Amino acid sequence: MNAVERFLKYVSYDTQSDEHSQATPTTEKQKVLGAALAEEMALLGLSNPHMDEHGYVYGWLPATPGCEGIPCVGLIAHMDTSPSAPGGPVKPRVILYGGGDIVLNQDLGIIMKAEDFESLSKYVGQELIVTDGTTLLGADDKAGVAEILSAVEYLIAHPEIPHGRIAIGFTPDEEVGQGADHFDVEGFGAAVAYTVDGGELGELEYENFNAASAKITVRGLNIHPGSAKNKMKNALLMAIELVNMLPPAETPAHTEGYEGFYHLCDMTGDETTAALSLIIRDHDRQSFESRKAYLTRTVDYLNQKYGADTVALELKDSYYNMREKIEPHMYLIHRARAAMEAAGVIPLEVPIRGGTDGARLSFMGLPCPNLCTGGLNFHGVREYIPTDALLKMTQVLVNLVTA
Incomplete structure (x- = not known):
């Protein structure tokens, strides 16, 4: 499967987290996707794929021969979706965008107006994945999950591409501020990592609120x-x-x-x-x-x-601004810029007007800047993602971990 196919599969799982719940994870349904991801990682051939008791999913892609000494790099995304809009059942639709307004739901009169969402003008002539106007889409952050596993699958299919050990982590409850609460930094074993949890294609972030x-x-x-x-x-x-x-x-x-x-x-x-x-x-x-x-x-x-x-x-x-923890490791940013440029993506360094798991993980000893997924209008029924962004970010991640 490529990233588009994976994404369309993953959004069928309702994984909305609950800010009022005292459980870990806050909703049991997040574990349903977690178990499916662990099974998929096993089928791909990753080492020790599993979901722990807290709903975190881990797995590792071994280094290619001769690259065992390269420090392990982590790739992280979250499985839950925001409580800010209905979480399911998601009914995604792939459209070829020709410009103008997008009618998401004719019966309910739900429209994504071009005048209200100026970003649409950049994607005329491209395929977009949209909702039916009754739920969010889930690109935040199932797009990141799909891109990471698609990059891993590509590397497995191309053993001639050299890379060090790659740690994969999928977290619950990021949307309610608890995504890093039970993350096993020591067991994860990465020297550094990237969260794939940002917005529009090209965004590269190492500053947050x-x-x-x-x-x-x-x-x-x-x-x-x-x-x-x-x-x-x-x-x-x-x-x-x-x-x-x-x-x-x-x-x-x-x-x-x-x-x-x-x-x-x-x-x-x-x-x-x-x-x-x-x-x-x-x-x-x-x-x-x-x-x-x-x-x-x-x-x-x-x-x-x-x-x-x-x-x-x-x-x-x-949480705190990750910048102070990233600045001693600015090679992470240089490396991400180069990976984007090699995939034909123009890097756009912007401050996050929010936070990610990466901000907290950076203060837990795992320097962790944030990469885009390509999605837009998160946390609402007018969320969308270009299919090209899913494919481009897969290539960016392959470039990022190549030795």
Whole structure:
């Protein structure tokens, strides 16, 4: 199978992770794809393909004769898909894109409008894999899984291509921030690795946000509205006041590139209790710490205004900018650039406005920059991927590991 065929097969598995689950992995259905991948890796002839008790899939391609001394390189992708859109059943469709809008679902009136998705203009005349408008596609990151195994299959079919030992790892729960929680870095045995988990063809990333999550509880005092004057403390209004104290221009909708933000993800409650979930992001570590300190001061101010323990803040770091761990190993970036150029792909080095397993793995002792998959519009029903990108990235990965 080539990468397109593999991808179409893998997206038939619903592997959506669950941010509210306490299980490992967060959904049992991720293991269904994991078991299938381990079986496929065994059929390909990889060494010790298996899925561990946490749902992580591992396998190794031995070095070709004479290349045993080359340090082991890892290739990593995640199996789960985002909880942000329905995860299945995915009904992919391959179309030849002639320009203009794409009708994803005629019956439901779901359209991918060219004016809203400017990236489409680059792919006129190409084959695109799209959804039926009711689910996400799963290119994030089943495209990475398909590209890695297709590259491995190519190397096995061409033993004349020299390469060192290659470690393969597929993780669960990346989309809910837990993809590296149980990754066996020591057992993986790679000196360095790449996650194949980026976007548009050509993207090469070794910088990402520093990230934190904030859980805020606001406790009010509910009094009957008819006799509430100078007595009621409405938790919802105090929660809104807190949000309005955050810089209004520092949200995802107002920032790009290296600019950080505060993002309100969820707010629920009533007059008595309100709960808010926020994330904090910034590429610069000092600015990141300043953002967390500002949120803490805001909570302290509201507690002084409305009474102690009115607002409770639980602030937790999620991951850090991998750049500081990659810079001592910049040959990884030079090598990736060369692999792309040899495949006719123009490298585009961009900062990640998010994070990957690679960011956390880099701080766990496995330097791990991120490569593109070729997919676009992740986490939504208008996600798509050009078939050419799947094939190109397969070749890039073959070039990357060639001795």
